[in-house]
Amino acid sequence: xxxxxxxxxxxxxxxxxxxxxxxxxxxSERDIVKGTxxxxxxxxxxxxxxxxxxDFLYEGRRRSARTEDLDHVSPKHILRVLGTxxxxxxQEEEERFLEYIHMPECMVGKGECFALIAKGESMIGAxxxxxxxxxxxxxxxxxxxxxxxxxxxxxxxxKKLLPDEKEQRFILRSCNPDREAYPDIIVDELEIQGVxxxxxxxxxxxxxxxxxx
Numbered sequence: 458x459x460x461x462x463x464x465x466x467x468x469x470x471x472x473x474x475x476x477x478x479x480x481x482x483x484x485s486e487r488d489i490v491k492g493t494x495x496x497x498x499x500x501x502x503x504x505x506x507x508x509x510x511x512d513f514l515y516e517g518r519r520r521s522a523r524t525e526d527l528d529h530v531s532p533k534h535i536l537r538v539l540g541t542x543x544x545x546x547x548q549e550e551e552e553r554f555l556e557y558i559h560m561p562e563c564m565v566g567k568g569e570c571f572a573l574i575a576k577g578e579s580m581i582g583a584x585x586x587x588x589x590x591x592x593x594x595x596x597x598x599x600x601x602x603x604x605x606x607x608x609x610x611x612x613x614x615x616k617k618l619l620p621d622e623k624e625q626r627f628i629l630r631s632c633n634p635d636r637e638a639y640p641d642i643i644v645d646e647l648e649i650q651g652v653x654x655x656x657x658x659x660x661x662x663x664x665x666x667x668x669x670x
Contacts, residue, residue, distance in 0.1 A: 466503055468493050482557070483535070536560055536592065538572045542606055542615045544585060544631075545577030545639065549612055558590060558657070566654065569595045573606070573615075575656075579639040580604070580615055582632035589658045591615060593651035604632075604653040609644045615653060616642065 472492050476484040486504065490497045538555040541548070558572055575589045583604060585591060599605045605618045607629055616629035627647050631639035 542573040579631035592655040609647040
């Protein structure tokens with residue numbers, strides 16, 4: 458007798474849980490097929506169905522769980538690294554998946570979060586150094602003083618937001634003692650793409666390198 462659809466899905470979910478606990482990363486589709494014995498076509502179909510229902514986030518051959526059934530693989534712990542963010546002159550907006558990183562829940566909190574890799578030294582006064590992983594909560598609004606991922610004129614940047622309500626404009630300020638090298642960026646319009654809520658710093662990093670270079 459063939460296993461029911463729900464039984465097979467539970468088998469896949471349990472395999473993903475155990476694999477993650479043992480390897481600290483999510484299994485590939487091939488890993489799931491090999492580990493469960495479920496045919497590749499069926500595994501692929503179930504994962505696509507999960508993706509469409511919002512239970513799985515699909516990135517190529519990798520998956521980030523978004524279901525209560527996978528309670529040990531919470532999206533609060535696994536973040537997508539979606540490229541780099543300028544900490545200096547702005548850079549053209551680009552979102553490209555680089556990798557997953559595993560972060561403790563206390564650094565993530567609530568809401569949809571992702572990570573970006575810092576480029577430049579304009580935010581070292583805020584503890585953000587080249588090569589650091591900046592943890593970002595995706596949102597469209599921010600408070601004065603927040604460190605934001607700001608998009609203006611097609612370029613994004615990590616800066617401290619200081620609204621100038623009298624002039625109806627926005628000031629994007631660097632956090633670097635050398636104000637001459639990193640002057641304020643003043644714009645009339647901008648789009649907030651997220652607010653930085655934390656940073657992961659590697660002591661042997663700091664050379665500005667990042668995955669994909």
